[in-house]
Amino acid sequence: MSIADKQQQVLEELDLFQDWQERYEYVIGLGKQLPPMDESLHTPDRLIKGCQSQVWLEASSSEGNIHFLADSDSVITKGMIALFVRVLDGEPVDEVLTADLSFIDKTGLKEHLAPTRANALNLMATQMKQRALEFAQS
Template sequence: MDLEAKKAELLEELGFFHDWTERYEYVIGLGKSLPAMPKEQQTADKLIKGCQSQVWLDASYEDGVMHYQADSDSLITKGMIALFVRVLDGESPDSILQADMSFIDETGLKEHLAPTRANALNLMATQMKQRALEHASA
């Protein structure tokens, strides 16, 4: 499944929930299903700076695609980064760099977040693209 199809699938799933609290519960569930990052990998160089909660992001490049691992000390924040991991994991660096990350606005979650948490979504997207940039074609 390509990146656009993954975004569409995620938005369709979130569309089943008409109440924003149900959407939050779904996102928290995504976070709970995201594998925990081992404590020894939760290092300062993997922290996404500027987030209200602690969010760690690690990326690896294998066989032409990026793989992301993320964790947070907050369930909602872990769910938010899980949205990005779900869409971007397994994609080529070039696809990630070209991806329109505004799909997160279409989830309807951002408008119900405190400004600091809404800003965290932008920081997460930026950091995931930054990790991809390290492996993009020239």
């Protein structure tokens, strides 16, 4: 399944919910489904700077594909990073670099988040692409 297909699937799943409370619960549920991130990976170099909550991102590469682990001290923020992990994890590094992540705007989440949390979505996407760039250059 391509990155665009995964994005479309997320949007279709969000459309199933009638109100924003249900959508938030869905996003929080995605965060709870993230594989556990070992506490030893909660280091300053893995923090996504600029987020209101603490968000840690770990990336690894295997056979040209990038794999992400993420965690947050906030359930809604953990759900937000889970959206990106779901879409980008396991994808080829080059495809992550060129992925159009504007699907997050189509979720409508930004309109229902505090400005600092909405900005965090952009920071998450940028940081994931930055990690992919590091693998592409090595």
